[in-house]
Amino acid sequence: xxxxxxxxxxxxxxxxxxxxxxxxxxxxxxxxxxxxxxxxxxxxxxxxxxxxxxxxxxxxxxxxxxxxxxxxxxxxxxxxxxxxxxxxxxxxxxxxxxxxxxxxxxxxxxxxxxxxxxxxxxxxxxxxxxxxxxxxxxxxxxxxxxxxxxxxxxxxxxxxxxxxxxxxxxxxxxxxxxxxxxxxxxxxxxxxxxxxxxxxxxxxxxxxxxxxxxxxxxxxxxxxxxxxxxxxxxxxxxxxxxxxxxxxxxxxxxxxxxxxxxxxxxxxxxxxxxxxxxxxxxxxxxxxxxxxxxxxxxxxxxxxxxxxxxxxxxxxxxxxxxxxxxxxxxxxxxxxxx
Ligand code: PBG
Numbered sequence: 001x002x003x004x005x006x007x008x009x010x011x012x013x014x015x016x017x018x019x020x021x022x023x024x025x026x027x028x029x030x031x032x033x034x035x036x037x038x039x040x041x042x043x044x045x046x047x048x049x050x051x052x053x054x055x056x057x058x059x060x061x062x063x064x065x066x067x068x069x070x071x072x073x074x075x076x077x078x079x080x081x082x083x084x085x086x087x088x089x090x091x092x093x094x095x096x097x098x099x100x101x102x103x104x105x106x107x108x109x110x111x112x113x114x115x116x117x118x119x120x121x122x123x124x125x126x127x128x129x130x131x132x133x134x135x136x137x138x139x140x141x142x143x144x145x146x147x148x149x150x151x152x153x154x155x156x157x158x159x160x161x162x163x164x165x166x167x168x169x170x171x172x173x174x175x176x177x178x179x180x181x182x183x184x185x186x187x188x189x190x191x192x193x194x195x196x197x198x199x200x201x202x203x204x205x206x207x208x209x210x211x212x213x214x215x216x217x218x219x220x221x222x223x224x225x226x227x228x229x230x231x232x233x234x235x236x237x238x239x240x241x242x243x244x245x246x247x248x249x250x251x252x253x254x255x256x257x258x259x260x261x262x263x264x265x266x267x268x269x270x271x272x273x274x275x276x277x278x279x280x281x282x283x284x285x286x287x288x289x290x291x292x293x294x295x296x297x298x299x300x301x302x303x304x305x306x307x308x309x310x311x312x313x314x315x316x317x318x319x320x321x322x323x324x325x326x327x328x329x330x331x332x333x334x335x336x337x338x
Contacts, residue, residue: 031313032309032312032313033312034305034308034309034312034327034331035080035331036079036080036081036082036324036327036328036331036332037080037081037082038312038317038318038319039081039083039308039318039319039320039321039323039324039327039328040081040083040084040085040123040125040278040318040319040320040321040324041076041081041083041084041085041321041322041324041325042084042085042086042087042320042321042322042324043064043069043072043084043085043086043087043110044061044062044063044064044087044088044089044216044217045063045064045065045066045069045086045087045088045089045106045107045109045110046063046064046065046088046089046106047065047089047090047091047106048065049065049067050065050067050068051063051064051065051068052064052065052068055212055215055216056215057211057212057215057216057283057287058212058213058215058216058283058286058287058290058322059287059290059294060290060322060326061216061286061322063089063216066106066109066110066113067113069110069113069114069117070113070114070116070117070118073114073117073118073121073122074117074118075325076122076324076325076328077118077121077122079325079328079329079332080328080331080332081324081325081328082121082122082123083122083123083124083125083318084114084122084123084124084125085125085126085127085172085320086107086110086111086124086125086126086127086168087107087127087132087216087217088100088105088106088107088110088132088133088217089106089132089217089218090102090105090106090132090133091106093133093134093135094133094134094135095134095135095136095141095142096130096134096141096155097130097131097132097133097134097140097141097155098133099132099133100128100129100130100132100133100155100159100162101155101158101159101161101162102162103162103165103166105162107126107127107163107166108162108163108165108166109166111124111126111163111166111167111168112166112167114167115167123169123170124167124168124169124170125168125169125170125171125172125199126163126168126170126171126172127172127174128156128159128160128163128171128172128173128174128175128180128184129156129173129174129175130152130155130156130159130175131175131217131219131221132217132218132219135222136221136222136223137214137219137220137221137222138221138224138226139152139174139175139176139177139226139229140152140155140156140175140177140229141155145223145224146228147177147228147229149177149178149179149229150179152175152177152180153177153178153179153180153183154183156173156175156177156180156183156184157180157183157184157186157187158187160173160184160187160188160198161187161188161191161193164188164191164193164196165191165193168196169196169197170196170197170198170199170252170253171184171188171196171197171198171199172198172199172200172201172255173198173200173201174201174204174257175229176201176204176226176229176230176231177229179249181198181200181245181246181249181250181251182249182250184198185198185249185250197252197253198250198251198252198253199251199252199253199254199255199278200246200249200251200253200254200255201255201257201280202239202242202243202245202246202247202251202254202255202256202269203231203239203240203242203243203254203256203257203262203265203269204230204231204255204257205230205231205232205233205239205257205258205261205262206225206226206227206230206231206232206233207230207233207257207258207261207282207284208284209258209261209282209283209284209285209288210258210282210283210284211283211284211287212283212284212286212287213282213283213284216283233261233262236264236265236268239256239262239265239268240265240268240269240272243268243269243272243273244272244273247273247275251275252275252276253275253276253277253278254269254273254275254276254277254278255277255278255279255280255320256269256277256278256279256280256316257279257280257282258280258281258282258284258285259279259280259281259282259285259307259311259316259319260281260285260307260310260311263310263311263314264314266279266311266314266315266316267314267315269315270314270315270316271315276317276318277315277316277317278316278317278318278319278320279311279314279316279318279319279320280319280320280321281307281308281311281319281320281321281322281323283322285307286321286322286323289303289304289307301326301330304323304326304327304330305327305330305331308321308323308327
């Protein structure tokens with residue numbers, strides 16, 4: 001048989017381009033579809049009234065005062081986004097981060113206001129960490145220059161209970177302290193809150209991509225770094241142990257963060273557990289796309305949707321992203337997926 005015959009026979013068997021020919025065919029065989037209901041919008045809440053302050057390092061994102069949240073929720077719900085993840089900038093900080101569990105704390109007030117305005121239409125997720133509330137910016141209380149794990153875990157449980165009492169549906173511990181999920185589950189149950197779910201940031205790398213967030217939330221550590229509690233970004237097997245430990249401790253869902261640099265971990269979490277797996281497209285991933293788009297180097301919309309589709313393809317069932325509202329708008333324009 002001639003080389004040419006071989007070639008044409010192979011082409012009769014498989015011509016990938018047949019199914020890529022028209023937009024309708026491509027839509028028919030698309031393997032991954034994004035849906036606004038799978039997007040979670042992070043929100044930064046700050047003191048004051050009528051404040052909607054743009055975050056310099058995150059174009060298009062704002063710090064909002066509590067009274068602005070009703071409008072924000074309305075805007076999100078109109079795009080089809082039904083979930084928010086809350087972060088707070090307290091009026092004052094102290095060594096223990098006591099603003100994190102104050103009954104009238106900034107996020108507690110935000111939750112109360114969102115519930116009053118949007119009822120159960122919106123799912124409220126609350127980040128559980130101390131770094132926004134401590135004067136030194138570390139994710140827990142210090143003993144000497146290191147973070148005291150077990151004392152911090154006690155305070156994280158107290159914080160989670162306080163956020164749940166304010167009305168959060170889901171608490172999301174992100175401090176990377178050992179045993180934090182078990183302590184939070186025990187705390188919630190003891191407080192009569194067994195229905196409140198835990199989304200564990202199980203495999204959280206010490207990532208350069210959190211840079212813009214630390215400006216947004218004023219949470220950069222005053223000294224040192226977070227490498228003694230957040231994971232080394234080179235480690236994947238360790239991440240799987242962290243995930244297994246969190247599920248064993250009672251995590252209802254797992255969150256992988258950052259997202260694009262850890263697609264392998266999203267896929268591994270999906271393959272090795274049966275709980276819902278989420279991805280967090282973090283501040284640096286967002287801001288990098290924004291900055292390149294501002295220079296005309298990337299198409300903002302195409303780049304954002306491509307990265308979100310990659311996270312879904314890797315196995316994320318839902319995605320925390322600063323593009324949430326914008327992406328939901330694009331998806332609706334495109335009629336439910338690309
Ligand atoms: C709190 C927390 C951080 C992020 C989420 N929760 C900051 C950090 O760990 O330094 C980062 C989110 C982002 O970059 O968008 N510990």
